[in-house]
Amino acid sequence: MSKKTLKNPVRERRQFIWRIGMAGGFVLVLFLVLLGRLVYLQVFEHARYASLAQENRVRVVALPPPRGLIYDRHGVVLAENVPSYSLEVTPEHVPNMQATLAALAKVIKLSQDDMRRFRTRLKGGWPFKSIALRLNLSPEEVARFAVERYRFPGVDIVPRLRRYYPLGASMVDAVGYVGRIDVKELRSVDAKNYDGTAYFGKMGIERFYERRLHGKVGYQKLEVDAHGRPLRVLSTQPPVPGEDLVLSIDAGLQRITEKALAGKEGAAVAIDPRTGEVLALASAPDYDPNWFVDGISRARYKALREDWRRPLFNRALAGQYPPASTIKPFMALAGMQYNIVKPAQKLYAGPYWRIPGDPAKRKYLDWNRGGHGPTDVVKAISESADTYFYQLAYRLGIRKMDAFLEKFGFGRPTGIDTTGAQPGLLPTPEWKQRTRGRPWYPGNTVVAGIGQGFLLATPLQLANAAAILSMRGQGFRPHLLRASRDPEQGGIHSQVPTPLPPVQLRSAAYWEAVDRGMWEVTHQRHGTAWQAFRGFPYSVAGKTGTAQVSSFYYSDTTDESTIPYNLRDNGLFIAFAPVDHPLVAVAIVVEHGGGGSHSAAPLARKMIAYYLDNNTIKVDGRLVLKPNAPAELHLQPTRSSAPSLRLLPQVAPNAAH
């Protein structure tokens, strides 16, 4: 115990007592300062403060700011504030709660949920704070209550602004929704600034940009009588409304996409590759965000949660799927970049392939029983030759594969400005050892070459990768916010695209080979999506994918209708168009849709057709985007009129009558 011999307990204790004495003395001095201040306030300034208290007839009430509106890229309203009336009860002014509630129920319809929520809040709230009993009264109900109002002291009709999503379920994946603010959320912000605010962004854009959408609280000075009842408004410091946000979403494209996905489980994302703007972000099945705004009923929420199709799950951002053959264009690029194959070099792509020297002689099958024969990069992509990519992946190795795919955004967060996005997975040998407790086998690399096995990507990541590919390596961070309008300064601020570090290849010929292969997918008879794009007026580069869900069934050899639904393959498709100057990149996943060529590719066709038909004009034989700068948007001037609802003098509490 050499350490202990160095300690000198007696000296240390003496030292400690000295220090404690110092600290205690300091605290004592501060207590005396408090005391001095109290004497000053309560003795010397008493007369002044007593008269101030006597004349205190001024009360300050908070005026919550109207929440910023959300628009699509063309100025279509996605989220707005609509006036609504709620029935509120101030417990301390109600003489007999039971009787009042019973009598009220005869005038205005009150559901079980309303009553339950009210009782919970009655137990947990302050008696002098009013509690909402019913929200969204109809004009008829307001009128009916107004007539009977004298019978109900302590019960008032209160006007407020309700958040409303006019396009309902079709926009929930992109916009998200607000709900009633909870205690934890209140603690994460300046509670004063949320005085009187009912809502808080719970998900999506509404959550991510909560701070900007909210605005700044205002105050109103009221003169009150000796009982604290308001008499008149003395002065008003109006609230600063939240910022209006213009999203890059194209509401029309979004609706077409949602419609095409209807009845399926899956997701689709469209991106403008030149900026990273997300044009559509759809996941199916869906639900109406308006259900959540004022609190969802228990039964409805239970139904949503227990639905096996998982409508609450945003597949476009959080659905992590094996990319299957849609990974092949990127694999081909990796193979050429690392000099495993040359663009024109032909490998033999037979019906199956074996790892050289594998004692088990395991066969890795091609989807096509006949194989593809001698195959170069273009053919390998257009025919989706599995055995070509087995060889390529095996020779490339998992490390180089991971390093290359990461440049296209696989396996890491995209940085999109919304909530709930997942990063996908680029498996490494360390990852497998850590999570599965098994070493990495060469076979893992081989199946990764066709996007199966452990590799996972979200639809957003696939669309982003397709966009980077279409731009020959120059990607942009995917984002949803296109512009914002600051209510204080006015004017519209455009969001500047954030370029990603470019993917640089040794030769431009590699990009051309892959573009050619993907063009043949949709334009040549042997391409896997030829059927889906027959007669399509635009040039499209695409790639199909079919991800096996169960290894027991193999959809190309079995009649699909005999396979149980939840074991059917996932269909995928990525594409961009037009090939020579891309304006849109898409990715689609249809769960259990079977092969990507017939489940997902037709959706891509609809999306690309809609977007290019409606947003481009032909100039000298070339498609050009119609001008649509944010500054030219005609946003509705409804903002200034909306807050006036709250600026009305507060209705005097009913107890005064």
Added chain:
Amino acid sequence: MPRIEDPNGSGLLRRRLHLDGWLLAALLALIGVGLIILYSASGGHISVVYRQITRLVLGVGVMFLVAQIASYHLRRLTPWLYFAGLALLMLVLIKGEVGMGAQRWLSLGVVRFQPSELMKLAVPMAVAWLFSERPLPPRGRDLFIAILVVVVPAILIAKEPDLGTALLVAMAGSFVIFLAGIRYRYLFGFFVSILAALPVLWHFMHGYQRNRVLTFINPERDPLGTGYHIMQSMIAVGSGGIYGKGWLNGTQAQLDFLPERSTDFIFSVFGEEFGLLGAIFLLGLYAFVILRGLIIAVNAQDSYSRLLAGSISLTFSVYVLVNIGMVIGLLPVVGVPLPLISYGGTSMVTLMAAFGMLMSIQTHRRLVAH
């Protein structure tokens, strides 16, 4: 054979229940005063008082349990507690980000503050543990490690972001370093670096926190927001005069002019209704609790207990000083409740656990020769 006297005395309270009579009496008096004033502040609603009593019973229970743990056991547990708290803090940071996503609003909100509450105790304990076997005053490597032990969790908490709690945690740890007898020139350096760090702190603050500081410096800046609250609070206290307006008779409080009159601003209700005399009585009670804590620290037998007890007492005094200072317009508005009296407060359990430690230190003394 000389008669052996148990250093813990002979009473039932001390020997069997491990409670310190003086401290217990003062705490119960504070709690009693608190409930009386809460009844008035809530507008005469007994249900609010009942809810507070429930919370207090839980707190006293925790205090009692902690008091049963002898301080040498506490010392052994310290590193575990500290690292567990640190791990939880990191988990909160990592999970907190994921938690912003789809499932966020389903999660029930108890997890967030717990690790930082734990750290309010674990940090001073860890510093005391670090110093307990080392020669004091600390210097060189020991001092450096101690500073790390304080700063790392403080930064993690500040990132949550919860600047207020981060400062309180850092302060509790710094008190131990001070009490351990750190050299004056280090102390001087410490204050200089705090002054230098103020711009950094400013950077860490939210807009609203900056606003509050600015409003404090110039109340005219925000006459309708925070400035109004401070004004109303000072009117309440000042109009109370020497004798007060009497229980349930404070016009400021009863007519709803006072903001947060049951929580952070409860002292202004007290000042209005019980006047200067009442305020002196309350300050006296607090001073007594602090004094008793310092005496327990001085009587403690080993440096771990001594340092811990000292830090707890000083931290408690800061709560009292900051809250009352804020209510009577001496400090900017920061969200610190008046300990044992303000309604609610997640920190009640932490506070009572700390008092449990003080009691344990006082009543688990061993028979040793000085």
